[in-house]
Amino acid sequence: METLRRRAEILQEIRLYFAQNNVLEVDTPLLMPFGAPDPALNSFVSKPHAELVHALHGYLQTSPEFAMKRLLAAGSGDIYQLCHAFRAENPGRHHLPEFTLLEWYRLGFDHHRLMDDVEALVSAIVPTMNFARRRYRDVFKAGTGLDPHDASTDALSAAALRCNIELGDAGDDRPSLLEALFAHVMVRDDASRQALFVYDFPVEQAAYARIDAGPPAVAQRFELLIGGIEIANGYFEVVDPVEQLARHDHEHRRRQYLGLPAVELDPLFMAALESGPLPACAGVALGVDRLVMLSGQLGSVSGAVSFDPFDTN
Template sequence: MSTEDWRPGAPLENLRRRAQILARIRAYFAAAQVLEVETPQLCPTTVTDPHLHSMQLPGHGYLQTSPEYAMKRLLAAGSGSIYQIARVFRADEMGRRHHPEFTMLEWYRVGFTPDQLIDDVAAVACLALGETRCVRHRYRDLFRTRLGLDPLSCSIDQLRAVARRHIDLAFDEADRDTWLELLMSQVIEPTLGIDTLSFVVDYPPSQAALARLRLDDEGQVVASRFELYHRGVELANGYHELLDADEQRARFAADLREREALGLPAIPIDESLLAALASGLPDCSGVALGLDRLIMLAVGGDSLREVIAFSPASPVRSTRTQPERTRPENQG
């Protein structure tokens, strides 16, 4: 970018629309008596997930991919329901719908079930998008009806064969979740929420992250997690939050083993979060929503550059050694 190119990349009218949407969101949470909070974006540790790539500032710590851990410490301290509009960072390649720095709306409702939180998310999304229909799909049903396989019981060979029929692949070996997420992101997602808000529920237990597990109505163990899509764009990722500190520690340890297998640097486990869980996190459901993407859709845009005042001149690249797994990113 030349020094002469100092003007904002987004039209000023879009930036005014952005400000209006943020004001509506703050008014919505104020009316619901949900407390706005701020937590540090630079912390000594970060997420252990091998498929989220944090930015590290040597000698200072990590820029956060989400404010989740600090917000859960506030919840355990008795804050009640809270929300935050946060700048967050991920060292991923930049594209039309990805930026290494973006704006996330994250909130936690104490005592809410996932179904109640889905209604909450729909209300927030409609503040930007206007009135729209909402539909819900089970993850398992989407794979059954659109790809002809059961994602909870099919083999890796079956997943590979179906992926080859639908996607031009540059690799062959991958783990089960990578195949599932490739099929979800490349084949199913683009068809979701074309003229609705589409919520996908009941993900495989291996994709639970910080969500609880439960039995579905067919007796299968699933993650108590949902995602929101509109016009084929992933907007939000929500959980019925895990309360068990020992289970969370075991999941962190599994992440670190996978990081080692992938040749990724180790991440120190967030002992403050585990201590907060051990002290007693209240029963709650939480969600992260990509505000930049939501606003992009609200203005009828096709690129984040249309709603972000100043975009990076070049992509920030990660050091991936494996095919990218499209993890729930809630990007903006």
């Protein structure tokens, strides 16, 4: 009950923060005819229980990103959304298949200004938090001795071997190596009150972030980790529809390479970007359950929600 109350307070603090900053709350559909093509995300695909409605067959959204970008392209201005998101993945200490996400977009911000924004919001909720910012390159180098932008794939493979990392068939796949080594470097420390923004990622992990040509070329995105646990992921967003399509093609090929089912891009999303256009903006998604967990010093996310529907214990 204590956690329920704390959770309600946090939701109120979030809404208060955005009201004070003139960011509009929106509420987009969670069941949509298309899913996210991101190779790291797997959707729940819903089918009606009875065959009464033939047409309704959809994807539970892995995040409200595409829906919110349609609103941005239509001229919504700064927006935020507090909603549930669904990801078909194994539950764990920090993962629930259905979880609460806070996603917001700020017009005219780059990823640095958005980090300021995230810091202000998290500070409003956990006033004792200390923040630091480090480039992905520096964090990676400190942990592995290698430069993630320049190191050869062979050198990354050798480092993975030293760190007891098993990638199977993906042993010489550069994106997999980078992700695995970064996971290895980011050691969990549940007791830590230190919040770390890691920014400027390798271009292999750009997703929908703009790329700064450098050198070295970097993806203009950041991740917020608290005690090594990922809390938020932010992007200086790609707005050009041509570039957006190119990124989607890239994701499509990654899905094929990883043996994942193909996911079509929503044509209405592309149409919205073309007619919009999407204004220059930066956007971030933040895991609310994890924030509640850390704020209450709970051991797992299942303790931070009303109840875990799949927990039979």
